[in-house]
Amino acid sequence: MNNTIQCLIIAGESSGDLHGASLVQEIQKLNQNIQFFGIGGDRMKAAGVSLIEHNDKMSVVGFSEVLPKYRHIRKIFNKTMQYAGTIKPARAILIDYPGFNLRLSKALHKLNIPVTYFIPPQLWAWHEGRISFLKNYVNQILCILPFEKKWYKERFVDVTFIGHPLLDQPSNIISKDEFVSKHQMKNDHSIIGFFPGSRQNEVDRHLPLMIETVEMLKEKGYPVQAVVGKYQGVSFPNHLTKNVCVETSSPQSVLLHSDAAIIASGTTTLEAALFGTPSVIIYKLSAVSWFVVNMLAKIKYAGIPNLILEKEVMPELLQNNALPSKISDKIEEILFWDEKRLNIKSELGKIKSLCGQPGATARGAKMIVEKIEGSPKNQ
Numbered sequence: 001m002n003n004t005i006q007c008l009i010i011a012g013e014s015s016g017d018l019h020g021a022s023l024v025q026e027i028q029k030l031n032q033n034i035q036f037f038g039i040g041g042d043r044m045k046a047a048g049v050s051l052i053e054h055n056d057k058m059s060v061v062g063f064s065e066v067l068p069k070y071r072h073i074r075k076i077f078n079k080t081m082q083y084a085g086t087i088k089p090a091r092a093i094l095i096d097y098p099g100f101n102l103r104l105s106k107a108l109h110k111l112n113i114p115v116t117y118f119i120p121p122q123l124w125a126w127h128e129g130r131i132s133f134l135k136n137y138v139n140q141i142l143c144i145l146p147f148e149k150k151w152y153k154e155r156f157v158d159v160t161f162i163g164h165p166l167l168d169q170p171s172n173i174i175s176k177d178e179f180v181s182k183h184q185m186k187n188d189h190s191i192i193g194f195f196p197g198s199r200q201n202e203v204d205r206h207l208p209l210m211i212e213t214v215e216m217l218k219e220k221g222y223p224v225q226a227v228v229g230k231y232q233g234v235s236f237p238n239h240l241t242k243n244v245c246v247e248t249s250s251p252q253s254v255l256l257h258s259d260a261a262i263i264a265s266g267t268t269t270l271e272a273a274l275f276g277t278p279s280v281i282i283y284k285l286s287a288v289s290w291f292v293v294n295m296l297a298k299i300k301y302a303g304i305p306n307l308i309l310e311k312e313v314m315p316e317l318l319q320n321n322a323l324p325s326k327i328s329d330k331i332e333e334i335l336f337w338d339e340k341r342l343n344i345k346s347e348l349g350k351i352k353s354l355c356g357q358p359g360a361t362a363r364g365a366k367m368i369v370e371k372i373e374g375s376p377k378n379q
Contacts, residue, residue: 005031007039007051007374008089008113012058012097014198014231015267018370019165019361020095020354023118026365030305034069037083039076041230052083056102056233073100081107088113094138095119102133102271109137114138116368120159124151131155140371141246142364146308146354162357162363166271167175171252183245185225192217193258193277194244195230195251195268203234205284206264211240212277212324213262217331223334229254231266239280258290260334260341262327265302269314273305275349278334278344283323285344290319308354312348317325 007027011020021043024036037050039058046050053076057069077100084092084107091322092108094101099120105115115138123131124147134141134157140161143149149161180187192214196206207228214226226244229251229369230236235247245252255261255272261271272279281303284290302308303314303370315330333340 002334004033005123006087006089007034007036007083007372008080008087008092008108009036009040009044009095010097011038011040011044011095012100014041014055014233016023016095016097017043017167017232019119020049020093021047022165022168022361022366023093023095025367026362029367030087030369031373034369036085037089037351039080039228048354052079055188058097064145070354077104077377078098080104084108090114091116091368093368096121098123098130102130105133105137108229114371116142116371118142118364118368119144119165120148121369124148124354128155128298131157142365142367144360145304146356160367162367163358164270165361165364166267166274167352167355168207168268172250173253173256174250176257179253183247184228185227186223188257189223189225191257192224192226192331192335193254193261193263193279194226195254195261195263195272196228196342197264197266198231198234198268200234203236203265206282206322207240209284209322209324209327210262211244213327213331214244216324216328220328220332222332222336227258229257231343234272258333262331265316266303270304270308270351270355273314273348274355276345276348276375278314278348280317280327280334282317282327284319284322305351308351309347311347313344321338347348 009020011017013272014223017040020040024047027034037054038054040049040051041055061169068162071112092113094117096119108115117138120141126177142162144164149159152159156211194210196203214224217224228244228246229246230246248320257279261272261277263272263281265281265283302316302318305314306312317326
């Protein structure tokens with residue numbers, strides 16, 4: 001007798017692939033009969049997900065940036081629905097990626113396929129009107145940021161705060177001595193970590209700014225050296241990184257061992273905060289996308305640590321302010337102004353307790369399995 005239970009899982013971006021792989025592993029610890037198919041990356045594939053499409057060409061940020069990929073993404077959407085209609089999974093698990101997943105939740109609802117949203121989209125930042133998708137088409141919402149539960153409750157949406165999965169992620173961090181030796185770094189030079197983003201268009205915009213920033217600091221006579229944390233699915237032009245170390249196997253080691261970091265706004269800013277690494281947050285979009293963001297955004301800060309702490313602890317330099325001269329001034333303050341650095345580290349130390357307890361992914365997996373194993377199907 002075949003007791004296999006099929007579940008659809010969708011992660012359209014690199015960070016979602018990381019969380020999705022961990023979630024799949026935790027679910028299968030509880031019930032090995034649950035099998036997965038869907039969209040993800042190399043980590044989810046390694047965790048046993050049967051990929052109907054790799055997400056390497058799906059990740060994009062910005063309104064004008066998404067247009068060239070629209071037809072490709074629409075084709076993947078239709079392909080996903082064909083698979084869902086044929087296989088009729090017991091449940092669908094959606095991870096962030098709102099432009100795709102919110103519409104998918106509506107289409108899955110029509111097929112009577114219950115939906116769990118693991119890491120819901122940041123509707124508190126913009127597009128609050130999309131909350132109707134969650135109200136009408138999503139059966140279970142598991143959120144990971146401490147302020148989200150209150151925000152959703154005020155809008156009459158039932159969610160469960162499970163804590164942040166970054167507290168769970170197994171790390172392959174190497175020691176400081178090994179890190180310095182690996183990259184042939186100087187012990188008497190400060191280390192500046194670069195995290196230009198997990199999407200290629202982010203890297204193309206941010207990496208040149210970061211490199212120019214360090215060159216400025218060197219020209220001022222400061223003893224600094226740089227290393228880039230590289231994520232899967234992005235490439236770095238050789239001419240940009242010839243004087244910069246690149247770490248591919250353990251980006252977390254860059255965060256831990258850097259004296260300061262320059263980070264594109266996103267999940268990595270929270271990871272840096274959890275490591276206690278003082279950082280400058282930057283971000284640039286196309287002019288059109290930035291205009292639309294300014295029209296729609298309803299948040300005071302771009303960085304997750306600043307949102308959690310409700311103040312600008314990590315300096316933010318966005319769009320026209322993301323200039324190497326301004327970034328270098330902020331890095332200079334962090335590295336060579338003890339009071340500034342210690343104050344930032346003290347504030348960042350408060351974040352871990354606010355993000356819940358370790359075991360977020362395991363808690364989420366347990367809640368999902370309870371829904372899958374229970375009945376009726378529309379829980």
